[in-house]
Amino acid sequence: MRLTALACSALVLLSACAKKEAHGDAALGDSHGDPHAAPQGDAHGAKTEAVAHWTYEGKEGPEHWAAMGGDNAACGAGHRQSPIDIAGKTPQKAAKIQFAYHSSTATIQNNGHTVVVAPADAGGVILDSTVYTLKQFHFHSPSEHAINGQRTALETHFVHQNEHGDLLVIGVMSDIGNADPMLASLWTYLPTDPGQPLPLNDILINAQDLMPGTEDFYVYAGSLTTPPCSEGVTWMVFSSPLSVSAEQADAFSRLVGPNSRPLQARNERDFLHISGGA
Numbered sequence: 560m561r562l563t564a565l566a567c568s569a570l571v572l573l574s575a576c577a578k579k580e581a582h583g584d585a586a587l588g589d590s591h592g593d594p595h596a597a598p599q600g601d602a603h604g605a606k607t608e609a610v611a612h613w614t615y616e617g618k619e620g621p622e623h624w625a626a627m628g629g630d631n632a633a634c635g636a637g638h639r640q641s642p643i644d645i646a647g648k649t650p651q652k653a654a655k656i657q658f659a660y661h662s663s664t665a666t667i668q669n670n671g672h673t674v675v676v677a678p679a680d681a682g683g684v685i686l687d688s689t690v691y692t693l694k695q696f697h698f699h700s701p702s703e704h705a706i707n708g709q710r711t712a713l714e715t716h717f718v719h720q721n722e723h724g725d726l727l728v729i730g731v732m733s734d735i736g737n738a739d740p741m742l743a744s745l746w747t748y749l750p751t752d753p754g755q756p757l758p759l760n761d762i763l764i765n766a767q768d769l770m771p772g773t774e775d776f777y778v779y780a781g782s783l784t785t786p787p788c789s790e791g792v793t794w795m796v797f798s799s800p801l802s803v804s805a806e807q808a809d810a811f812s813r814l815v816g817p818n819s820r821p822l823q824a825r826n827e828r829d830f831l832h833i834s835g836g837a
């Protein structure tokens with residue numbers, strides 16, 4: 560149990576560091592918060608036209624996000640930005656991570672930047688007695704994070720929030736391979752055009768079905784990967800990928816891809832390799 564205690568304090572340290580960031584809560588209290596990275600409540604609060612226009616390439620691409628004004632300065636000036644290349648030696652820790660997801664109804668939305676699935680009541684994860692509730696998940700193609708320099712075809716971001724408003728995002732990478740059966744049913748609902756959230760009729764969502772069966776993660780302190788790039792986000796990226804078929808990856812890319820922010824400088828940040836086990 561000593562290892563567990565150590566790892567938990569390591570996790571607490573990471574979040575504690577993150578909470579000190581000036582922009583830690585920007586994504587939550589700010590109606591200009593990114594509608595795809597911020598929890599669902601914000602997505603509903605901000606009308607599409609009220610959100611600063613940004614893209615993944617050209618004059619409104621990632622290298623210009625910081626210049627858009629408003630709260631977007633962190634996109635350029637931040638030192639704890641995401642995504643990063645997770646490479647090199649990592650301290651290995653054990654931690655108690657409890658997955659407490661359950662099946663829920665949900666909505667699906669093409670917001671022009673990604674496709675967001677927002678469950679009504681899907682549970683969450685418990686880390687060191689702190690409950691993080693799943694708010695929404697969405698997709699990036701190609702993946703945003705890299706592991707040892709390698710990006711994958713798709714990355715799913717599960718955005719969680721605790722009672723203090725701190726964000727924890729779980730990243731799941733997917734390589735090209737066998738089709739993902741859960742995505743197969745979800746993809747039949749992909750909205751072809753940007754618009755309001757639509758109910759996912761006849762399907763219940765359980766986030767666990769879209770995650771690897773392992774409890775092996777990289778954990779680090781980072782940011783939202785879209786404007787306003789707010790820091791204070793705890794990232795947990797699964798170390799092993801799932802697979803999607805080329806057709807599944809293409810179906811998403813055709814709608815909104817490519818939608819990945821370039822890799823950011825790791826700077827002085829550490830990350831931990833966490834092996835779970837309840």
Ligand SMILES: [Zn+2]
Nearest residue numbers: 596699716784
């Ligand atoms: Zn994301």
